[in-house]
Amino acid sequence: MKKIALHWQILIGMFAGVVVGLLLSKSDIGSQIVIDYIKPFGKIFINLLKLIAIPLIIASLIKGISDLKDLSKLSSMGLKTIGLYLSTTVIAIVIGLTVVNIINPGSKISAENRESLMEDFSDNAATKIEAALNTSERGPLDALVNVVPSNIFEAASGNGNMLQVIFFVIFFAIGLILIPSEKAAPVKAFFDGLNDIILKMIDLIMLGAPYGVFALLAALVVESPGSDVFISLLWYALCVLIGLGLMIFVVYPTAVKLFTGKSYKFFFKGISPAQLLAFSTSSSAATLPVTMERTEEHLGVDKEVTSFVLPIGATINMDGTSLYQAVAAVFIAGALLPEPLTWGNQLTIVMTAGLASIGSAAVPGAGMVMLVIVLGAIGVPEAGLALIFAVDRPLDMCRTAVNVTGDAAVAMIVAKFEGKLNDPIPKEWDDHLEKVK
Numbered sequence: 001m002k003k004i005a006l007h008w009q010i011l012i013g014m015f016a017g018v019v020v021g022l023l024l025s026k027s028d029i030g031s032q033i034v035i036d037y038i039k040p041f042g043k044i045f046i047n048l049l050k051l052i053a054i055p056l057i058i059a060s061l062i063k064g065i066s067d068l069k070d071l072s073k074l075s076s077m078g079l080k081t082i083g084l085y086l087s088t089t090v091i092a093i094v095i096g097l098t099v100v101n102i103i104n105p106g107s108k109i110s111a112e113n114r115e116s117l118m119e120d121f122s123d124n125a126a127t128k129i130e131a132a133l134n135t136s137e138r139g140p141l142d143a144l145v146n147v148v149p150s151n152i153f154e155a156a157s158g159n160g161n162m163l164q165v166i167f168f169v170i171f172f173a174i175g176l177i178l179i180p181s182e183k184a185a186p187v188k189a190f191f192d193g194l195n196d197i198i199l200k201m202i203d204l205i206m207l208g209a210p211y212g213v214f215a216l217l218a219a220l221v222v223e224s225p226g227s228d229v230f231i232s233l234l235w236y237a238l239c240v241l242i243g244l245g246l247m248i249f250v251v252y253p254t255a256v257k258l259f260t261g262k263s264y265k266f267f268f269k270g271i272s273p274a275q276l277l278a279f280s281t282s283s284s285a286a287t288l289p290v291t292m293e294r295t296e297e298h299l300g301v302d303k304e305v306t307s308f309v310l311p312i313g314a315t316i317n318m319d320g321t322s323l324y325q326a327v328a329a330v331f332i333a334g335a336l337l338p339e340p341l342t343w344g345n346q347l348t349i350v351m352t353a354g355l356a357s358i359g360s361a362a363v364p365g366a367g368m369v370m371l372v373i374v375l376g377a378i379g380v381p382e383a384g385l386a387l388i389f390a391v392d393r394p395l396d397m398c399r400t401a402v403n404v405t406g407d408a409a410v411a412m413i414v415a416k417f418e419g420k421l422n423d424p425i426p427k428e429w430d431d432h433l434e435k436v437k
Contacts, residue, residue: 009209009210010209010210010213010273010276010277010280011276012210013209013210013211013212013213013214013217014213014214014217014276014279014280016214017213017214017215017216017217017218017220017221018217018218018221020034020038020214020218021034021217021218021219021220021221021222022221024218024222025221025222030222031222034218034219034222035219035222035223038214038215038218038219039215039216039218039219040215041211041212041215042212042213042214042215042216042218042219043215044212045205045208045209045211045212045213045215045216045281046212046216046281046283046286048205048208049205049277049281049283049285049286049287049289049290050283050285050286052198052201052202052205052289053285053286053288053289054156054165055194055198056195056198056202056288056289056292056311057165057166057169057288057311058156058165058169058191058194059191059194059195059198060195060198060292060303060306060307060311061166061169061170061173061307061308061311062169062172062173062176062188062191063188063191063192063195063303063307065169065170065173065174065176065177065307065308066173066176066177066184066188066191076418077305077308077309077414077418078308080413080414080417080418081308081309081312081313081410081414082312082316084410084413084414085312085313085316085317085406085410086354088247088251088252088255088317088319088406088409088410089317089318089319089322089354090350090354091247091251091319092243092247092251092319092320092322092323092402092406093322093323093325093326093349093350093353093354094350095243095246095247095251095323096239096240096243096322096323096324096325096326096327097326097327097330097346097349097350099239099242099243099246099327100239100243100326100327100330100331101330101346103235103238103239103242104334105235105236105238105239105331105334106236106330106331106332106333106334106335106336107334107335146164147164147167148164148167149164149165149167149168152164152165152168155168166311166312166315176188195307198289199289199293202289202290202293203293205289206273206290209273209277212280213276213277213280213281216280216281217280220393220394236327236328236331236388236391237391237394237395239327239331240323240324240327240328240395240398240399241395241398243323243324243327244320244323244324244398244399244401244402247319247320247323247402247405247406248275248401248402248405252267252405252406252408252409253267253268253409255409255413256409256412256413259412259413259416259417260412260413260415260416260421262299262412266299267299267408267409267412269298270294270295270298270299270408270424271291271294271295271298271299271404271405271408273290273294274287274290274291274294274295274404274408275401275404275405276401277290278291278397278400278401278403278404279397279398279400279401280397281400282393282396282397282400283400284313284314284318284400284403284404284407285314287400287404288310288311288314291310291314291404291407291408292306292307292310294408295310295407295408295411295412297424298424299408299411299412299424300412300415300421300422300423300424301411301412301415301420301421301422302415302418302420302421302422304420305411305414305415305418305420306411309407309410309411309414309415310407310408310411313403313406313407313410313411314403314407317403317406317407317410318403319402319403319406320398320399320400320401320402320403320406321399321403322353322354323399323402324371324395324399325349325353325371325374326349326350326353326374328371328374328388329349329353329371329374329375329378329380330346330349331388332375332380332388333345333378333380336380341378345378345379348378349374349378352374352378353374
């Protein structure tokens with residue numbers, strides 16, 4: 001009997017989670033069963049993925065950079081990677097602003113719903129505002145200072161400090177390239193072996209992916225707010241979804257087709273399990289191990305490229321988050337301010353949202369904190385954040401899927417530029433080749 005493909009298993013798990021969540025949410029006892037006995041398995045699944053995120057970045061980046069043996073290749077790949085990531089971020093923000101200005105959802109929310117949302121979610125908004133104020137009080141170069149860790153072990157103790165970990169790992173790998181090869185060999189062999197072990201751990205964790213997403217979706221359905229709130233925010237959510245849909249189904253596959261010649265079907269067949277996992281977990285960091293495996297083994301990107309481009313992408317490439325921040329800022333301004341935003345304000349959104357997304361923690365909800373900074377930059381009351389909390393969770397799932405798709409697309413394009421994009425070998429051929437050897 002032919003085994004069901006992973007993306008179909010994940011889709012079945014998601015569908016079953018929604019159905020079970022809907023059925024059990026009809027009673028208080030059923031809802032409590034989901035929260036007490038099903039939701040914990042979703043948390044365990046996410047924790048397992050986060051568990052190997054930092055070790056994977058360390059092992060794969062050191063392996064990838066040390067394999068280059070030439071620092072000029074590193075600088076060439078780095079410039080292409082950052083340039084492409086910044087370009088897609090600007091495109092995402094412009095698409096978001098275009099859609100939200102055409103639909104203008106802020107004018108469609110009623111005063112009654114506005115007051116209800118502000119009251120229900122004011123506590124959550126206050127927490128995010130406080131976190132953002134701590135960020136905004138820093139000096140102009142503090143973002144640069146924060147890239148360099150004072151203690152690598154402290155930086156590696158949390159997934160929110162990935163940029164610091166990446167800095168140290170790149171610095172370490174450069175040192176590894178510059179020392180004599182005979183001295184570097186045992187260190188490189190250790191990290192090569194560690195990388196293989198981490199990849200095998202990913203395979204084992206993914207065996208539980210359908211069950212993990214089942215638990216996550218069931219809990220999401222049970223804990224979602226009432227339908228009347230969703231209806232009042234439908235126009236806002238629609239703007240975000242249209243923008244994200246254009247990125248994921250038009251911008252990325254078109255760029256892949258233009259620069260690599262790979263088809264729409266090839267791209268989505270290869271990356272779909274990572275997209276579904278990103279949707280379920282709302283975390284680029286948690287999805288990173290799967291994104292790397294799919295991009296390398298199913299999209300044909302050389303390990304030298306994936307180990308460099310994708311960890312950086314999980315940290316600075318937040319296209320979906322930037323698009324959502326642009327739409328949310330205009331929506332909240334339209335709901336709270338008597339006059340529409342000027343084009344100068346919207347240019348500020350482009351710049352602020354783009355910069356805010358760089359280094360934003362690749363974990364659920366981080367974009368909400370960055371949104372407070374965007375709102376402050378255009379003079380919109382930060383308390384308006386409460387207006388969008390009700391639908392933030394499902395939209396966070398969608399924008400994380402966009403972030404991960406963008407990472408994979410850029411990895412393919414960089415690989416093509418570097419001559420490192422190959423036709424993936426099916427796993428059955430891998431097994432055949434091993435037998436031949």
